[in-house]
Amino acid sequence: xxxxxxxxxxxxxxxxxxxxxxxxxxxxxxxxxxxxxxxxxxxxxxxxxxxxxxxxxxxxxxxxxxxxxxxxxxxxxxxxxxxxxxxxxxxxxxxxxxxxxxxxxxxxxxxxxxxxxxxxxxxxxxxxxxxxxxxxxxxxxxxxxxxxxxxxxxxxxxxxxxxxxxxxxxxxxxxxxxxxxxxxxxxxxxxxxxxxxxxxxxxxxxxxxxxxxxxxxxxxxxxxxxxxxxxxxxxxxxxxxxxxxxxxxxxxxxxxxxxxxxxxxxxxxxxxxxxxxxxxx
Numbered sequence: 305x306x307x308x309x310x311x312x313x314x315x316x317x318x319x320x321x322x323x324x325x326x327x328x329x330x331x332x333x334x335x336x337x338x339x340x341x342x343x344x345x346x347x348x349x350x351x352x353x354x355x356x357x358x359x360x361x362x363x364x365x366x367x368x369x370x371x372x373x374x375x376x377x378x379x380x381x382x383x384x385x386x387x388x389x390x391x392x393x394x395x396x397x398x399x400x401x402x403x404x405x406x407x408x409x410x411x412x413x414x415x416x417x418x419x420x421x422x423x424x425x426x427x428x429x430x431x432x433x434x435x436x437x438x439x440x441x442x443x444x445x446x447x448x449x450x451x452x453x454x455x456x457x458x459x460x461x462x463x464x465x466x467x468x469x470x471x472x473x474x475x476x477x478x479x480x481x482x483x484x485x486x487x488x489x490x491x492x493x494x495x496x497x498x499x500x501x502x503x504x505x506x507x508x509x510x511x512x513x514x515x516x517x518x519x520x521x522x523x524x525x526x527x528x529x530x531x532x533x534x535x536x537x538x539x540x541x542x543x544x545x546x547x548x549x550x551x552x553x554x555x556x557x558x559x560x561x562x563x564x565x566x567x568x569x570x571x572x573x574x575x576x577x578x579x580x581x582x583x584x585x
Contacts, residue, residue, distance in 0.1 A: 308465035312394040313353050321393035322349070330386040333364050338386060352387055356471070363388045363478045366493055382479060382493035392475070392497035395468065399501055402462060407504055408511035413525035414500035420573045423524045427531075428578060430520055431566050435531035436580045437538035440570060441545060442560035446526040447499065448481040451553040452489040455506050462505060472498070490553075500525055506552070513548050517541075524573055538563045 311317060332341035332348060341348050355361040364385040384392070400416055407415065412423035431438075443449075456473065463469055475498060481491030492499045503525050514521050519541045520531040530545060532538035542563055546556050564570055570577045 308398050308463065309356070309395075309468040309471065312391075312398045312468070313356055317394045317397055318349060318353065318390070320397065321390050324393055325386065325389055328386060328389065330383070330389065332386045334385065341386075348387070349390075352391070356391065359467075359470075361391070361471070361474075363474055366478060366496075381495040384493075384496055388475075389497055391471075395471065396498055396501055398468075399463070399498075403501060403504060406462060407508055408515065408523075410521055411504060411508070411511055411523045413523065413527070414504065420524060423522055424573050424575050427522045427529055427572055430522065430529075430531040431578065431580055435520060435533055436566045437532040437535055438564055438566055438570065438577075439530035439532070439538055439542045439545065440562050440564060440572075441528050441530065441542075442557040443526050443549065444555050444557045446554065447494045447503070448491045449554055450490060450492050450502070450506055452476050452480065454553060455492075455502060458505055458509065459502075472502075476502075509552065510545070510548060514545065517544055519544065522572075527573060529572055535563065535565075 329338055331337050352361070364387070366382040366384065368382050404415065410426065412418045412420070412426070455476070456469070459469060459472060463472075475496065476492065477489065479491060479493030479496060479499070480489040492502050507523065507526065511521070511523065514530070522529050522531075530538070530541045532541055542556075542561070549555055566577045567579055568576045
């Protein structure tokens with residue numbers, strides 16, 4: 305059995321994942337509520353581990369529901385059964401050390417010992433250091449548009465475990481939001497435990513491309529800012545990131561991406577960015 309999947313299914317890892325999900329009242333699987341499962345919870349955990357080791361595991365169909373966004377539009381979120389959350393949580397715990405060795409220092413989203421406040425402070429530091437011009441970027445339906453094949457190539461390069469990769473492929477297939485006429489699958493399930501990690505793996509290529517072009521940035525999942533000393537270089541950064549995202553099968557939202565000098569009306573991660581003069585005072 306492959307080493308990483310074996311680690312994910314170890315008693316210690318499954319126990320830690322189960323403790324994280326203790327407050328969760330989701331059904332264990334369709335037709336079996338949690339309160340019923342808990343009568344024989346050891347049996348159900350052992351059966352789940354056996355399914356995974358033997359290759360018989362299949363994720364339950366996602367339950368989807370819509371929530372209203374700030375602009376009045378709707379976002380579709382996916383809800384997993386508790387058994388699928390447990391497996392994804394265990395897998396996430398073995399992928400995090402791999403990601404932490406790989407991911408860029410200016411990527412803050414959904415990583416251990418990093419948070420929104422740290423990303424916001426880094427953005428303020430960039431402005432204070434003489435980079436007041438920003439590209440406030442938004443990727444069009446990012447989670448819905450991540451193409452599976454390029455993502456799978458990235459994961460194959462980073463994760464040396466074919467059985468674990470096959471497990472991730474099952475989750476990708478279940479969470480796909482679209483299928484093109486060429487058979488190309490797109491989309492990862494928003495709300496799935498593993499999805500933010502997949503987001504970071506996919507956008508790491510963008511992080512490294514920006515670094516190679518000496519374009520400072522701060523990224524929290526698919527929410528990011530680019531920084532420049534003047535408007536001309538900010539527009540150059542905008543052109544570069546737009547072209548790079550196209551090569552990755554993504555695109556900037558034309559109505560939600562802009563170049564602007566930092567001001568109080570510009571919101572990043574829910575907080576207004578300061579003006580350069582405010583940072584100097």
